[in-house]
Amino acid sequence: MLHLHHLANSRSFRILWLLEELKADYQLTCYERNKAYRAPESLKAIHPIGHAPILEVDGRPLIESGFIIEYLLKHYDKAHQFKPADDNEAAWEAYTFWLHFAEASVMPPLIMRLVFTKVVEQSPMLIKPVSKGIKAKVEKSMIANSLNKILDMMEQHLQDNHWFAGEDFSAADIQMHLAVVGANAGPGLDKNKYTNILNWLKRCEERDAFKSAEEKGGRLKF
Numbered sequence: 001m002l003h004l005h006h007l008a009n010s011r012s013f014r015i016l017w018l019l020e021e022l023k024a025d026y027q028l029t030c031y032e033r034n035k036a037y038r039a040p041e042s043l044k045a046i047h048p049i050g051h052a053p054i055l056e057v058d059g060r061p062l063i064e065s066g067f068i069i070e071y072l073l074k075h076y077d078k079a080h081q082f083k084p085a086d087d088n089e090a091a092w093e094a095y096t097f098w099l100h101f102a103e104a105s106v107m108p109p110l111i112m113r114l115v116f117t118k119v120v121e122q123s124p125m126l127i128k129p130v131s132k133g134i135k136a137k138v139e140k141s142m143i144a145n146s147l148n149k150i151l152d153m154m155e156q157h158l159q160d161n162h163w164f165a166g167e168d169f170s171a172a173d174i175q176m177h178l179a180v181v182g183a184n185a186g187p188g189l190d191k192n193k194y195t196n197i198l199n200w201l202k203r204c205e206e207r208d209a210f211k212s213a214e215e216k217g218g219r220l221k222f
Contacts, residue, residue, distance in 0.1 A: 001026075001027070001057075001059075002056070003026065003027040003029065003055070003056040004016060004026055004027070004029070004053065004054075004056075005031065005043060005046050005053065005054040006028060006030050006031065006052060007030075007031045007052030007053070008030065008031065008033055009218075009220060009221050010033075010053070011052065011065040012053030013178065013213065013217055014053070014174050014175060014177070014178060015053040015065060015068050015069070015072075016213045017174050017209060017210055018069060018082070018171060019213075020210075020213045022072060022077060022082070024072070024076055028216055030217060030218070031043060037118055039051060046061055047061040047063055049063055051063065053065055065103075065175070066099065066100070066103060066175065069171050069174070073171060082169070082174075083095060083170055084170065090166065091165050091166045094172070095165035095171075098164040098172040098176055099171065102172075102176045103175075105150055106150055106154075106176070106179035106182075107182070109142070109143045109146050109147045110179065110183060112138070112142065113143050113182075114182070116131075116134070116135040116138055119135065120132050120135050147183065151194060154197055155196050158199075159196050162200075163203075164176055164200075173200075173204055177220075180197060181201075181221075183197075184198070
């Protein structure tokens with residue numbers, strides 16, 4: 001029995017989407033973030049870390065989205081629909097690279113940007129101009145340059161590939177989706193500069209399983 005504990009606007013949307021792609025039989029419990037934009041304390045009753053996603057498998061809680069994705073594919077994707085077979089070296093390398101690239105390279109600057117945005121939003125009025133100034137300096141000196149290089153790399157890859165692992169949709173696309181949503185937040189990505197990324201994002205969100213995941217778990221925002 002699979003039981004997904006899903007937190008709104010979090011990495012757990014990836015697992016919800018994958019479960020829908022797999023047409024798995026699972027139970028879903030949804031949680032809302034608190035006023036501080038953190039996970040509720042009730043999640044710690046499921047796993048002491050208290051972060052989402054948490055996937056219970058026969059009552060045993062699994063955490064970490066990358067690990068959960070690999071677990072589900074190992075046990076529920078015997079036909080390799082969402083992960084290239086090991087003997088398809090080029091597709092396997094692309095799949096594995098982008099699966100890890102999402103968390104190791106793309107998410108850190110996006111999380112930094114999100115944290116400073118929340119700091120500004122929650123600052124008292126007298127301090128807000130100072131926090132805005134700090135945020136602007138961090139954005140210019142640490143976030144924008146790094147993220148632009150990352151996005152340029154992704155854009156180039158998607159110019160030559162329909163999906164991140166090649167011609168076929170895979171769990172690497174599910175893993176990368178949140179990162180692209182984050183990068184596209186606010187004013188959005190430049191439509192002329194990042195055409196391939198935005199077209200890929202549209203293809204992802206047109207999938208039936210994605211739409212079903214949204215209906216059950218809410219619209220993913222960053």
